Amino acid sequence: MKEHDLNYSTEDNEKGYEKIERYNPLKIERIASHYAEILADLGEDPTREGLLKTPERVAKSLQFLTHGYDIKPEEILRSAMFKEEYSQMVVVKDIEVYSMCEHHLLPFFGKAHIAYIPNGHIVGLSKIPRVVEAYSRRLQVQERLTNEIRDCIQKTLAPLGVAVVIECRHLCMSMRGIQKQNSVTTTSAFTGAFANERTRSEFLKLITASLD
Structure with missing residues (x-):
């Protein structure tokens, strides 16, 4: 059927x-x-x-x-790739994350901060949050989610580097188990130029900066 x-x-x-x-x-x-x-x-x-x-x-x-299983994140990026000679850091921060812990089927939620350094191609900015959505709408662990987003952007855009930081609260920690209400889990993953401490520090500074 x-x-x-x-x-x-x-x-x-x-x-x-x-x-x-x-x-x-x-x-x-x-x-x-x-x-x-x-x-x-x-x-x-x-x-x-x-x-x-x-x-x-x-x-x-x-x-x-769990509708993310039916989405191909690479196709999302390819649908809006453009040739552009821009080689400075592109940062999209405070992307909302809602996912389901595969161990307890309880939600975890928070924010993702993503950067890449173009190498001949840029991507429509809305596509990066859509990649986050595609991977987060699956049964997940935060560590794998972080790596999958990084690897998808790196493989599809072939940039000079990718940085991903995710901060989430896990209901499996606050509602059951250890029952710590205010704990936040932070994961990170980097490739290429972001292995350089100076570049990585610039990224971390940008995602913690306020526009006010």
Whole structure:
């Protein structure tokens, strides 16, 4: 059975790239059936009014939260690459990150700060947050997420260097487990010119600077 669009929204239709929310009815049905059993195992009555549609809602929610599996981040970048003789640092900071911890299926969220130094090509600025979105909307660990974003930009644009810093709060740490409410996890990944301490320090200075 083909995948049908039960819910459809488009943000961009630029050079063949568009963002779509898709819900596969067969997957929705299978996931929902499991969640009805889970609710019963938790001691709830999945047939009571407040929970009747919960399994379906959860199934749709999970499909949306993991829709990054259906996106090819390299294609996002290639859809807006331009030849340009600009060789200074390009920084996009404070990109919102929402992802799901693959260990507990609980959210982690925060911000990503990304820079690259062009080497003949630049990319449309909106495409960098879209790459973050593509990888974060999967079951993840923050360390892998950081590396995947770095590697995608490096491989596709072939810049002189890439820098990625991600800062997130993890609900698996604040809601359960150690239950530390204010802890923030920071990960970083660098390539090329950012291995140089001076370049890396410039990047870190830029992402902590205020425009006020």
